[in-house]
Amino acid sequence: MSSSRLRRSPRPAALLLGALLIPLPLLAQSPAPAPAPPQAPAQPAEDHRVQLANRTGQEARALYAVRSGRQAGGQPAWGRNLLPGPMPTAKVFTFRTEAGAGCRFDLRLVVADGREAVLRNRDICAAPRIAIEADALRAAASRPAPGEPNPRARVSSGTGFVVATDRVLTNQHVVGGCDRIFIRTADGRTLPAVPPARVDAGLDLALLTVPGDPGEVLPFRASPEVRRGEGVIAYGFPLPGLLSSDPKLTRGEVNGLNGLGNNPGHYQISAEVQPGNSGGPLFDLRGHVVGVVVSKLHAQNIAKRTGDIPQNVNFAVKGTATQDFLGRAGIQPRTEASTGPELGGADVGDIANRGTVFIRCER
Template identity: 85%
Template sequence: MAAILLGSLLAPSWPAPPALAQAPAATAPAAEDRRVQLANRTGQEARALHAVRSGRGDWGRNLLPGPMPTAKVFAFRAEAEAGCRFDLRLVMADGREAVLRNRDICAAPRIVVEEADLRAAASRPAPGEPNPRARVSSGTGFVVATDRVLTNQHVVGGCDRIFIRTANGRTLPAVPPARVNAELDLALLVVPGDPGEVLSFRASPEVRRGEGVIAYGFPLPGLLSSDPKLTRGEVNGLNGLGNNPGHYQISAEVQPGNSGGPLLDLRGHVVGVVVSKLHAQNIAKRTGDIPQNVNFAVKGTAAQNFLRQAGVSPRTEPSTGAELGGADVGDIANRGTVFIRCER
């Protein structure tokens, strides 16, 4: 859901002479910008074309200046900063649409849409309202600044729309684009409307092996109750799978749906972002033994660096004084932790 930066549109090729295949020199985009051609081979007139970077939370604006006849080609330029992976959507006059996801426009800059690519358009909910007919996955996030929510990139990647449910039960739409770091598996969402209280990261001292931690989030929402869950554990290791220096290994139990939630110390400060658990069945096939409760979190220091690079100053506090009970830490976490709904 990182920003899609579409360059200036060329005139559609159907009314243009061959010479228009190249934009005039005065308006030509930089050499590194990528020219993309989309061919309509559906047998239907197209009324709208949307092209956004893969993983963005909406379809953006319609690129077509007018109806696009069948057997014609439309050309546009994508800025180099937008990368190579795009989701495209062509909407036909009869209401059907073709949705082509994760297309590599660098490797294949000419895209052909055939009749076989068309499908009935899903009914559209009102703007800002969840779609009850959408395919849904979910995760957890937490508030890190005013109207900013941190989660995992894999929670929001490939979503058509993203909604969050606040601690007081309100539903708010996230506004694309998100800022992401695929290597860290982190994403920063813009969620106007006061999604909750800002949680503070731990500034000092450094996290030690054996410290108690609490994971907070929304595991297995389709199976368990919809309220947030709290689990306690310890920091088992200061590196993650494959000696990953950006992760902690933790024993606090996590399940699908916990991803993106805060990991807190026993004074209520964020020390990590829950990211994954070891796949017990796959490890058992390789080793003949089932691993017990091996889970991972992105280190809080890595998350803070990501936020600063995204232009957000995380709130930090030294973690001192007496430790709190689990219920008290849960109360702190609850005020800034949100449920994330991903619609596809």
């Protein structure tokens, strides 16, 4: 559960709890985004009409316009092509900005031979008529091909697992705000997720569509009900870049049948989890999913309030609540009764590895 979600709750108790929980995605080190240029005085109630003349001597194939400073890994996130079709040379194209978008824009015109002209920090309020000449064209900057990760993007990460054919479950806070999402399968393949994700912000769950066989469908526990004191195993990708990139397994117990603030949708668990574990499966000792790792107590904030540092106080969305979410999303999860002898940790890890994936979020 993310602290931002708790702060949206109208209940005073939830407001208090927001500072005590931390979600577990990991923000990787990446190039710092360029600072936003100075903004002209905002005109929040107006849009602006802009006329752009193509004087490049070539047919234009694409035109992009975004607010200056809208950066992703040092590169503007250009959004959609504004041109409805090819734009002949010596023609003028007129477009309007969104109301409240301000005056400073970056513009990019792509012509037939693949070259492009990029104009940055243009004040379209002061100069709404813009001409792009041939001498402004340059070779196009190198960009990742569709379906391939961008090595220059700002990246955060988390964990997910396969719940149906080509469907991956994770936490909403792992993928919220991502421009692109990729998963790395157990056999080392990288697959792009296809938007949109189906989300439940209240449960902090997100269901991704990932064509290309992301892994084996993992079974949920159908019965019996989970009891306090049962052994559990968390599986995921904590602290990648600091620890090794392979998945990690930790053991613990179900300490409580409700979460922070008596949250009935969570278990409290003692299995150690770290940033990057978010969205990973929580197993019983027979290899069945009983929950989804979601958060841990913020140790520093708790220590300030109580004078003591909490040890291994972590939380998972209950498997029953997760199955209800999947049902609402049109997914019938695989379920099995959890009977028979308990397995060793290594055996549960083998089951987990077949369907647990690393999630890369690019912003």
